[in-house]
Amino acid sequence: MQEKETFYITTPIYYPSGKFHIGTAYTTVIADSLKRYKKLQGYDAYLLTGLDEHGQKIETVAKEHNMQPQNYVDNMAVEAKKLWEKLNIEYDDFIRTTEDRHTKIAQKIFDYFMDTGDIYKGEYEGLYCTPCETFFTETQLVNGKCPDCGRDVKPMKEEAYFFNMKKYAQKLLEFYDTHPDFIKPEYRKTEMINNFIKPGLEDLCVSRTSFDWGIPVKKDPKHVIYVWLDALTNYLTALGYLSEDDHLFQKYWPASVQIVGKDIARFHLIYWPIFLIALGLEIPKTILVHNWIMMKDGKMSKSKGNIVYPELLIDRYGLDATKYFLLKAVPVSQDGVFSPEEFVERFNIDLCNDLGNLVNRTIGMINKYYNGKVPEYNGHQNEQDEEIERTIKKQKLEFEDRMKELQFSNALSEIWGIITRCNKYIDETAPWILAKQEEKEKLDSVMYHLVESLRFVAVLLQPFMPDTAKSIFEQLGVENADYKTWESIKEFYKDLKQITVTKTGTPLFVRLNKEEEIDYIKTNMKALPK
Ligand code: ME8
Numbered sequence: 226m227q228e229k230e231t232f233y234i235t236t237p238i239y240y241p242s243g244k245f246h247i248g249t250a251y252t253t254v255i256a257d258s259l260k261r262y263k264k265l266q267g268y269d270a271y272l273l274t275g276l277d278e279h280g281q282k283i284e285t286v287a288k289e290h291n292m293q294p295q296n297y298v299d300n301m302a303v304e305a306k307k308l309w310e311k312l313n314i315e316y317d318d319f320i321r322t323t324e325d326r327h328t329k330i331a332q333k334i335f336d337y338f339m340d341t342g343d344i345y346k347g348e349y350e351g352l353y354c355t356p357c358e359t360f361f362t363e364t365q366l367v368n369g370k371c372p373d374c375g376r377d378v379k380p381m382k383e384e385a386y387f388f389n390m391k392k393y394a395q396k397l398l399e400f401y402d403t404h405p406d407f408i409k410p411e412y413r414k415t416e417m418i419n420n421f422i423k424p425g426l427e428d429l430c431v432s433r434t435s436f437d438w439g440i441p442v443k444k445d446p447k448h449v450i451y452v453w454l455d456a457l458t459n460y461l462t463a464l465g466y467l468s469e470d471d472h473l474f475q476k477y478w479p480a481s482v483q484i485v486g487k488d489i490a491r492f493h494l495i496y497w498p499i500f501l502i503a504l505g506l507e508i509p510k511t512i513l514v515h516n517w518i519m520m521k522d523g524k525m526s527k528s529k530g531n532i533v534y535p536e537l538l539i540d541r542y543g544l545d546a547t548k549y550f551l552l553k554a555v556p557v558s559q560d561g562v563f564s565p566e567e568f569v570e571r572f573n574i575d576l577c578n579d580l581g582n583l584v585n586r587t588i589g590m591i592n593k594y595y596n597g598k599v600p601e602y603n604g605h606q607n608e609q610d611e612e613i614e615r616t617i618k619k620q621k622l623e624f625e626d627r628m629k630e631l632q633f634s635n636a637l638s639e640i641w642g643i644i645t646r647c648n649k650y651i652d653e654t655a656p657w658i659l660a661k662q663e664e665k666e667k668l669d670s671v672m673y674h675l676v677e678s679l680r681f682v683a684v685l686l687q688p689f690m691p692d693t694a695k696s697i698f699e700q701l702g703v704e705n706a707d708y709k710t711w712e713s714i715k716e717f718y719k720d721l722k723q724i725t726v727t728k729t730g731t732p733l734f735v736r737l738n739k740e741e742e743i744d745y746i747k748t749n750m751k752a753l754p755k
Pocket residue numbers: 236237238239240241247248249250251252277456457459484485486487488489516517518519525
């Protein structure tokens with residue numbers, strides 16, 4: 226049997242500094258959808274996620290909880306895994322940077338850089354942002370505050386190791402030039418070049434002595450490895466790079482798509498490829514930088530009391546509705562906004578009116594006119610029959626293009642394009658009139674085309690809303706796994722004889738009372754974490 230092509234996807238490893246809200250969950254939700262999509266297309270897709278457990282920030286949070294950092298992160302790892310389970314994230318590995326398999330190799334990598342001279346000893350004096358674990362120069366500050374998080378910075382001075390970034394700046398630019406797919410969306414590349422590389426890339430301080438919670442530098446243990454160098458190497462150590470068993474590394478490296486939020490673009494688009502060049506390794510094919518989910522009044526924050534946790538939405542509205550909103554709300558290259566009004570509206574319009582109604586109407590009519598048996602294909606009997614086939618095939622190709630660009634929100638819009646077209650097809654062909662006038666051939670054709678179009682929709686929905694897709698297949702009576710594959714939507718299947726739809730359809734989504742639900746979300750999003 227021919228080996229499947231591999232596709233390695235990573236999320237950032239999260240700081241376990243608090244409960245994850247819908248914004249943080251977003252990165253992992255899109256990563257999961259991408260994995261399921263590539264699997265559907267026949268790839269051997271592998272998804273890595275995990276936790277970034279070292280650094281001063283974690284040390285401080287653990288202290289606030291009166292806990293040892295290790296105990297604190299152990300608890301948080303359990304919580305993180307629970308959330309990913311609740312979100313049905315199909316990850317293949319969950320790496321924690323306090324694990325031996327990671328710390329040993331991170332040390333080896335640091336040693337290697339010391340041996341090659343890429344890391345050298347110096348003294349650091351600068352302005353430090355503790356939450357971001359980053360030094361800044363005066364000119365990098367925005368209004369005197371951290372350019373990444375907007376918080377206060379404080380002057381600090383310490384003996385430290387540095388990574389010679391300057392040496393690699395030109396090589397990085399050449400890499401950008403020759404690999405147009407490396408950065409998505411493209412405007413992030415211009416941002417990196419203009420804001421960081423052209424003004425002159427500074428060497429990066431890669432060790433700390435002011436606190437202990439980190440991986441000690443093997444050859445100089447009073448230093449701990451800077452949390453970003455430690456963290457970035459997780460993408461390699463999780464695959465067993467430089468370890469006895471490195472078969473996963475041999476199989477999956479270089480990564481196909483690494484997904485990161487806009488706040489950590491610089492680390493992944495500049496430092497990360499430079500580390501890889503210095504290690505003599507291949508650079509990932511694509512790094513996708515997504516924008517953020519914002520609230521109407523700006524960022525989600527405890528002090529504003531405007532945090533929305535995924536559990537709130539999943540428990541009340543279901544997993545697929547929650548995922549649909551997240552995937553749809555952020556068009557990747559722009560920030561998206563969460564508002565209770567918008568959530569309820571999308572639920573009622575996109576999920577109930579558009580998708581839910583299409584399924585109900587189709588199932589209802591097949592039962593009413595055909596006692597559940599789907600009629601056979603009999604060519605194009607109505608003027609709209611050929612058009613709907615053509616439109617759906619075209620939208621499917623457009624969907625594929627959007628997914629190639631990793632534009633999840635736009636890809637969903639293409640699926641909804643099919644749904645809208647199908648609802649319009651019902652209105653235009655008016656099957657109830659065809660039934661009354663006993664235009665059997667025409668009615669056969671409409672119902673066949675509807676069921677087949679809905680099967681296309683369900684196949685395409687699988688990576689994003691697996692439970693909904695499953696329910697549509699069940700209601701349509703599609704049991705054969707061959708009718709759920711990517712291959713199966715190359716063409717309209719002519720033979721749907723084996724399909725008998727269910728007698729009574731189950732509504733996929735039940736319409737929400739707008740005022741009540743807006744109120745419910747508003748009340749609950751004020752709650753602070755337990
Ligand atoms: O950055 N909307 O971890 P993290 C969308 N440990 N995405 C958001 C968001 C929002 N409102 N808020 C946060 C770290 N994110 C590092 C990564 S990787 C080697 C180390 C995203 O827990 C954020 O952009 O602070 C990032 O992609 C992810 O949540 C985890 O952030």
